Amino acid sequence: MANAAAQNAAMEVSDEVAVQITGMNKWFGTFHVLRDIDITVQKGERIVICGPSGSGKSTLIRCINRLEEHQQGKIVVDGTELTNDLKNIDKVRSEVGMVFQHFNLFPHLTIMENLTLAPIWVRKVPRREAEETAMYFLHKVKIPEQAHKYPGQLSGGQQQRVAIARSLCMKPRIMLFDEPTSALDPEMIKEVLDTMIELAQDGMTMLCVTHEMGFAQAVANRVIFMDQGQIVEQNEPKEFFNNPKSDRTKLFLSQILGH
């Protein structure tokens, strides 16, 4: 990871805005889960979002591809504002890849079918071309030999790498990661993180909810700390870890790094 850290500086951030969230509020029933969120993500940024459980970090990134609906404020993804217009939502979703904590591969389809399904049906890519793309990304996540197995035959780490490849097959401009390593055994976490680091080095715009602080230090250019539905602190990783400003952040860091 030291090697990756060295490359970190090389990863360019452009001026183009990928995601713009302004004054966003969300409630679950009467519970105010996200409070006055303002985030601007430039193209090429790698943002790690951390915070205690229940702080709203998963809900936040799920709002970006409208798996959750926000009630106030504005979310603009790649120039398209998320409203109730289904066409816009489908457009945004095909531009934004998402990786879930529990992989959510389709168990009734082979790995290859998992990877080619959305390109064929949403992007209308010819099957052959979709399969070539799928093989390319399977090579990239280093499991081309599993292409014709079913998800149930793969280990957790392999499944998560397939899930990443599945998102990449849609050629997304932004990738969202919702605790991608939380359901994995320690031995498998590394293989998934390595894949994500490579992706970051390729210049992908990434928003990751994760507790992998090593990953944050290696590739993130910004760390956002959330608590009780609010952004408490955001800074570049070096400052964030070495010199946290708020007491809440200090407490959180001492608890996750303290042992």
Added chain:
Amino acid sequence: MADPFIRTQMLPPMAPPVRTSGSIAWIRANLISSWLNAILTVLAIFAVYQFVMLALPWLLHGVWYAGSLGECRDIIAQNFGPDAGGACWAVIRARWHQFIFGFYPPELWYRPIICFALMFVALMPVLYSDDPRNVGRVLIPLVLLTLLVLVAAGTPAPVFVIAGLGLTGCLWVGMRRPLGLLPVTLLYPFFTVWMLWGGSVWGVATALFGFVVLWAVYRLTSQRIGVVLATSAGVIAAAVWWLVIAGYAVDSLQAVLPFAITSVDSDKFGGFMLAFVIGVSSISISLPIGILLALGRQSNMPLIHGISVGFIEFVRGVPLITMLFTASLLLQYFLPPQVQFDLILRVVILVTLFSAAYNAEVIRGGLAALPKGQYEAADALGLDYWQAQRLIIMPQALKVSIPGIVNTFIGLFKDTTLVSFVGLMDPLRGVTAIVRADIKWKGIYWEPYLFVGAIFFLACYGMSRYALYLERKLKTDHR
């Protein structure tokens, strides 16, 4: 402290210990493992023995050649003594055709026979879409058997040649690519209606054209107004065609190109032919309706949700017989007098709606078994609602629901016997009552019921075995 342990060599895997096997070991383990088990085993053997001793002589004394029940009894008394009981299968020999065809004209029996054979052909792309070997296993014996039966039924030579060529052609296509038979599947319902009821070919052809209208309107509009509205527009256009235009079209086409076969009235239908007509059409239509109802029940659009819940709860809350009476009596009162609505058609519609409601609930169970993550993954990839349902949700939900769906289907098929309550000749009560009303066979009891029961069992057991095959084939989760 004990010495620290460090393994220097990893252990190789070993074969499991040899299990005590052989029949003696099996008997010990399963039949007489304890005193209680031994007693139960003895009791069970005794019960089986009693049953066999009761039924076996009756079966063995069976008489196949006799003109009446009285003759049967005389023959049995002559051969096995005055007190011996015996089955009088002669009644089946004399009346089998009524159990199978009802009062369908004997010289036209080849029509239902061809339809029955084609039913299997039409089912192949659905049952074995990617398994040509099984298609061969089903269709080769079927084609041979059908040709034999057609000869026995005295089929006119031209019909026999056409049927033979057609079936062989289907076999040839199906064994290469089962999905190549899909056109047969789509045309089958129309062909069968024409074959069974006869009459002008144009009646069926115009009905078929209504679906073409539906499809065309859907294709033209779906890009602009969305799937649901386009489907509605298509249905409305098709309904206009069927109700307003089709009648004139039939008359004029028949005048220009008269092509008709002998027509057969619905009241000639009976026996298993009737059971299959009602059962197969209801089964095949009720599954898609059930899927739509299950989705409707999950919908967050209040109108669609309300209609689905209302329909499902109403239909499940009312006995099938009530609905059949409604079909036979009330519908006729409410429809305008000149509208002729065939009784079998009415029964099919109601049985279909009935089992659709049950299927909807079974499929809802399957939908509930899917983790939320599957919906989210489909959404996150940008699939729209119908794509997600068709490609991700339904394949998994239906797989989970197979046992329940087949359960509903088997129940439905056996429930077709209830149509005797509205005067149709089902094989169980309708035909059997007719047979038993004959002076020659008065007093016969077991034989017709055993015969009918055996055929029902074959059909239902077939369905259940196919369901098991399907479950095994679709098992990809490796749990």
